[in-house]
């Protein structure tokens with residue numbers, strides 16, 4: 001093992017198995033690198049599994065679900081917060097044909113790769129990928145028709161700052177759509193509650209989810225209203241995300257084969273448990289709201 005490889009090995013070991021060791025969000029994504037669940041692209045989302053069979057289809061389906069919920073179409077200026085490697089932006093530019101997509105992402109390594117992907121796709125004129133935070137947008141007020149965030153807002157410090165910024169940059173009548181991860185409501189059953197706590201804490205710890213973002217759908221709704229949004233609609237889509245994803249990953253070994261040996265061990269022990277237990281503490285929502 002070279003010094004670099006052994007350094008990475010211990011970084012991984014520490015991240016996966018040391019409960020007291022947290023990484024910053026950008027460090028987590030630098031460590032994950034291009035180990036995407038998908039085979040044909042570099043999506044980093046868990047997918048929307050209604051009527052699809054593979055993670056590639058499910059990741060695209062989630063991106064399209066968000067875009068369609070926001071009514072994305074020709075003439076729109078779209079702001080995409082947390083764009084990963086930019087695959088969703090390329091998909092939207094081709095299929096929904098908005099006028100312009102601006103992206104914000106804080107992970108430098110992803111920004112560089114995403115820009116290359118966009119240039120290779122010949123979409124450099126319509127997709128402008130920037131390095132910056134969704135909580136402090138380098139974007140003019142009232143200049144955007146649709147703000148979207150696909151499986152990213154749970155990271156923001158804080159999500160409320162993101163709501164405030166999204167409201168500022170949207171034109172009157174503009175829309176905000178998120179696919180986002182929340183905790184589930186505590187069960188009355190003590191054992192189930194412990195299972196929920198373990199499930200949420202593991203994900204929140206490993207993926208650096210701030211405590212301030214840990215609340216249920218009614219609070220999500222309230223915080224959107226507090227930021228000024230109206231006509232909010234939030235629904236849980238967890239049954240179309242976690243159980244089919246779990247089943248797929250347990251069945252198809254392609255993704256596990258791509259993992260670091262330590263992560264592989266953890267993944268294998270995870271797949272031997274039921275989805276109901278592994279994801280007990282995790283909700284998954286699709287939220288829609290409008291700026292009056």
Ligand SMILES: C[S@@+](CC[C@H](N)C(=O)[O-])C[C@H]1O[C@@H](n2cnc3c(N)ncnc32)[C@H](O)[C@@H]1O
Pocket residue numbers: 025026029042043044045081082083084085088104105106107110132133134135149150151152155156157
């Ligand atoms: C789970 S990945 C999802 C990536 C992409 N949306 C997808 O579906 O493949 C979360 C993304 O959010 C980005 N991110 C985290 N915090 C951010 C922030 N404050 N502002 C902008 N992007 C952020 C990460 O760098 C990463 O690209």
